[in-house]
Amino acid sequence: MEKTLKVYIYKEGEKPIFHQPEAVMKGIYASEGWFMMQMKSSKRFITKKPKQAHLFYIPYSSKLLKATLFPNSYNRESVVPYLKSYIDMISRRYNFWNRTGGADHFLVACHDWVSHVSLSND
Known part of the structure; x- marks a missing residue:
C-alpha cells in the first residue's frame, strides 16, 4: 500500500486556519x-490530481481556527459553523x-472538541 497510496490536499481555505503549519x-x-508540513512536502504520497487520490487531506488547524476567530472563547460550538x-x-x-x-x-x-464536530453535509 505504501507504494501506491496517494493523497490529495485541498487547495481551498484561507490562511492561517488552512495551509499554515508554521x-x-x-x-x-x-x-x-x-x-x-510533512504531508505538503511528501513527494511519495501526494498527488495533484484528485482523481488519482485514495484519500483527501483537509489542511486545517483547529488551534488556528480558535485563535483566529474566537481567541477569548472556550465554547466549541462557536467554531462548528466555520x-x-x-x-x-x-x-x-x-x-x-x-x-x-x-x-x-x-x-x-x-x-478535544474536534471529535464532537459532525462534518457530514446533510
Whole structure:
C-alpha cells in the first residue's frame, strides 16, 4: 500500500486556519503543524490530481481556527459553523466528498472538541 497510496490536499481555505503549519510548530498543538508540513512536502504520497487520490487531506488547524476567530472563547460550538461551511463548499465544488460521504477525507486536529464536530453535509 505504501507504494501506491496517494493523497490529495485541498487547495481551498484561507490562511492561517488552512495551509499554515508554521504557526503551530511548537507547544502542545505542534502535531497539527508537523503533520501538515510533512504531508505538503511528501513527494511519495501526494498527488495533484484528485482523481488519482485514495484519500483527501483537509489542511486545517483547529488551534488556528480558535485563535483566529474566537481567541477569548472556550465554547466549541462557536467554531462548528466555520468548519461546516468549509465542508459544504468542498462538497459543492468537488464530487469526491459526495461519493463516499466524506469517508475518505481526513484532517488532523489536536483540540478535544474536534471529535464532537459532525462534518457530514446533510
